[in-house]
Amino acid sequence: MEIKKLATAGTLESSDAFITVEPNENGIELNLESVVINQFGEEIEALVYSVLDELDVKNVNISINDRGAVECVLRARIETAVMRGKE
């Protein structure tokens, strides 16, 4: 799946995350901020790569501002951002 334009999903409310995707030509670039980065940084990072892989996104600039979202919320927000960016 190709990201064709800048798109966002989510909010900065607690237990949510705000995701921005932008077109990129050199693979996946992840910029992660999280209120629980010390506890869950690696887990979140792994999740992002796995969701992008499932969606077959090879090139993207993705920024995540995580406010403590649980996995299913993060997953849903990333998927929505990607769907909005491919159109």
Place this chain on the structure above:
Amino acid sequence: MNINETYGKELPLWQLLSCREERVSKQQMLFDEFHLPLICFTLNIAGPVKRFALADEAFFYGYNSISDQLLNGGFAVKYAEYIERDSGFEGYFVIAGDALEIKKMAVSIEESCPAHRLFDIDVIRPDGTKVSRSELEMAERKCLVCDNPAAVCGRSRAHGLNTIIERTHFMLRELVYSRKAEDIAKKAVKALLDEVYTTPKPGLVDRNNSGAHTDMDIALFEKSAHALSRYFHDISLMGMTAENCRGALSSLREIGKNAESTMLEATNGVNTHKGAIFSMGIMCYAVGFLMGQSEKITAEKLRKSCKEVCCDVMADFDGIADKSKRTAGEEFYLNHHIAGIRGEAYYGFPAVFDLALPFFEDIKRNGFSENEAGCIILLQLMAQIEDTNVLKRGGTDGLMRCMTKAKHLLSVRLPLTELMDELKRFDEEMIRMNLSPGGCADLLALTYFADSII
């Protein structure tokens, strides 16, 4: 606990997530229009069910607290509204003021009692950034269950969803119930005050005089009524958390005894409200009980609950014939078959629900002021009720004279101003005879109270 209070429809995740995005667009619209900081208030309800009666009620307590605090703090509120979504109510306040100052106010509400942990009062600047607690050098919010930061426990689901939901519902109940109990207590105190302010009342303390009493006046009654507020609150709360109310009276005796001490302390040993502690206490408990069952309170239901609470009260008279020393109430029961306030309670206060309350509604509709209506109700009660307070001081003779006079005044159908003048003369007569219908006064207070609840 009524199941309906925490039962509601599950909100699918996708819908919850889109509600949040809509909330942010709503905020953006307000920023575009006002270019000012805003408060966005929501409840923190764990689990997939976001909407149920208790949660909605808690929202409005929170919304009103914020309104009040903004007003008290002199904040310039430019816009305020609440909207309803599937994810719960949301409150918005746009304020011409410093975002940090607003956040300070918000945090003070969030921290003012443990159950306010469920309030999420976000303060957002016009650029969309939220004022964080750390900007006020305050600790981030703690988990509902333990002392760790909320974000960490929330992310790891450290306590399991069920524990969090249970804890949330417990806090909601605490929040809503204690507010409701406060409300009931306020009305009970007001009813006691309205009773003493009702003027003229034959033989009783009122705005004109101290009636047939030498040891009390209106100021003492005010002091005593306010001192009982805590008791009315606590007994209402007991009613709300009770599974059923049948025969509950015996479990209320101790809190009633404590209330008597509180009263005597406030009045320096004068018995101002002993009867009210008994009867108003029972009615507060019954009101609390019905609220705990989420029932709409009608006169009929309230009467029935009072009756159930007091179903064992006549046992007080068991074996009094064999006693060597009897109280005045026991003597009256034994010798005159007058059960006094116990009898009233046993039958669910018929003097209030059959006599005073219907009549009260009726005369208020006919354009009488609350005070005039109260005076006439009291006269009705004095005509019908064998008041043990009058009996105690005046014997059967005094009681008969008092009841006959009241009946006479009601039967001659005087114009209102003349009736009020007659009441003043009746007052003087009662003072001369040293008679005071304190039992009827308690029933009048109960009538005011029931009227304010129903």
